[in-house]
Amino acid sequence: MLSNKYILAVVRIFLGSVFIVASIDKISAPDAFAASIVAYKLVPYAAVNILALVIPWLELVCGIFLIGGVYVRGSSFALSVLLTVFIVAIITALLRELKIDCGCFGKEHATPVSWMKVGEDLGLLLLSMYNLIFGPKPGHEKGETHAEETPNSVAF
Amino acid sequence: MNTSTSRQILIVVAISILLALMYNTFSPKGLPLIRTEPAKTAISDSALFNSLPPESLSALASKTDSAQWKDIKVIAPLHEKALHNPDSMKEVVRTNKEEQPFSVITLDQLQRLLKAHRGILFDARSEEDYVKGHIKGARNVPGEDPGKHFPQFVELPRDTLIIVYCNNPECHLGRSVIEFLATMEFKKMVLYDDGWDGWEKAHLPVDTTIVKF
Numbered sequence: 001m002l003s004n005k006y007i008l009a010v011v012r013i014f015l016g017s018v019f020i021v022a023s024i025d026k027i028s029a030p031d032a033f034a035a036s037i038v039a040y041k042l043v044p045y046a047a048v049n050i051l052a053l054v055i056p057w058l059e060l061v062c063g064i065f066l067i068g069g070v071y072v073r074g075s076s077f078a079l080s081v082l083l084t085v086f087i088v089a090i091i092t093a094l095l096r097e098l099k100i101d102c103g104c105f106g107k108e109h110a111t112p113v114s115w116m117k118v119g120e121d122l123g124l125l126l127l128s129m130y131n132l133i134f135g136p137k138p139g140h141e142k143g144e145t146h147a148e149e150t151p152n153s154v155a156f
Numbered sequence: 157m158n159t160s161t162s163r164q165i166l167i168v169v170a171i172s173i174l175l176a177l178m179y180n181t182f183s184p185k186g187l188p189l190i191r192t193e194p195a196k197t198a199i200s201d202s203a204l205f206n207s208l209p210p211e212s213l214s215a216l217a218s219k220t221d222s223a224q225w226k227d228i229k230v231i232a233p234l235h236e237k238a239l240h241n242p243d244s245m246k247e248v249v250r251t252n253k254e255e256q257p258f259s260v261i262t263l264d265q266l267q268r269l270l271k272a273h274r275g276i277l278f279d280a281r282s283e284e285d286y287v288k289g290h291i292k293g294a295r296n297v298p299g300e301d302p303g304k305h306f307p308q309f310v311e312l313p314r315d316t317l318i319i320v321y322c323n324n325p326e327c328h329l330g331r332s333v334i335e336f337l338a339t340m341e342f343k344k345m346v347l348y349d350d351g352w353d354g355w356e357k358a359h360l361p362v363d364t365t366i367v368k369f
Binding site for chain 2: 027028029030031032034035038039041045046047048049050052053054056057058060061062065071073074075077078099100107110
């Protein structure tokens with residue numbers, strides 16, 4: 001049941017879309033995202049820009065791969081790591097009582113850090129882990145993608 | 157985890173880094189790869205309080221009165237807005253980037269400026285935060301979109317003392333407002349770097365009357 005390929009496809013397309021949406025704003029305004037990272041006071045100042053540049057592209061690339069069904073495990077793993085980092089960052093920000101913008105979806109959709117955000121990210125992490133564990137094994141990926149591309153032929 | 161999963165991860169990460177660096181190189185909003193701390197130049201009391209001749213002070217004090225400023229409709233002649241030599245724009249932008257167009261002031265300096273009705277106070281935070289509470293007399297110029305009030309900025313004399321504050325030293329909105337005003341050739345700008353957090357920490361009065369432009 002859990003390894004049902006339709007459920008897997010729905011999950012990874014959902015996850016992929018979320019990350020693509022999250023990345024666009026950050027890619028278009030790297031300075032604002034960098035400022036969000038600075039506000040967390042977790043990263044050495046010199047490293048902020050590199051992260052602000054690479055993280056959104058990682059989100060975009062993984063999102064596209066997930067939707068396309070390519071490199072699903074690699075992308076899921078990368079996103080799981082990212083989400084874990086985000087969750088830890090938000091929790092520490094909350095514990096340090098920092099009143100900052102989450103930076104999650106870029107500056108156009110600014111929302112303050114909250115336990116709600118932690119919950120959202122935990123949900124996404126769960127979906128990502130699910131994909132990582134039950135997703136197509138690297139060797140079988142091609143067959144899987146093929147089956148999903150023509151669902152009708154399988155259904156009939 | 158087997159080797160092909162780790163290879164997938166490597167590929168995904170490598171593609172992202174490559175795209176990020178390529179995009180950053182060609183994007184007009186590209187960032188330097190190594191971030192440097194923004195320079196903070198403090199200003200001495202004497203430099204700050206003697207920078208304006210006394211007669212212009214009273215003029216400024218009346219300017220800060222919202223009703224009067226609102227009624228003034230000055231259409232600045234074009235030659236005043238334009239640079240003498242169009243090619244010098246590059247120069248202006250460059251010098252502004254190298255030399256900081258503003259200095260950082262302390263809470264004490266801010267309070268003295270406010271008491272003396274010197275300069276115009278801008279709140280660079282979001283409108284939402286501004287409405288909840290701000291320093292008395294501050295006008296909201298959101299750092300996300302400082303150009304929103306361009307028509308009003310045009311009316312101001314360029315040697316007006318501009319006081320900007322944001323949330324805290326990490327807040328980039330105040331700097332964004334100052335950078336915008338610097339391109340408009342405003343000369344005298346100060347940033348209260350501790351911002352709203354510093355103001356609240358000192359238990360100073362919170363004002364909720366919205367000052368219109």
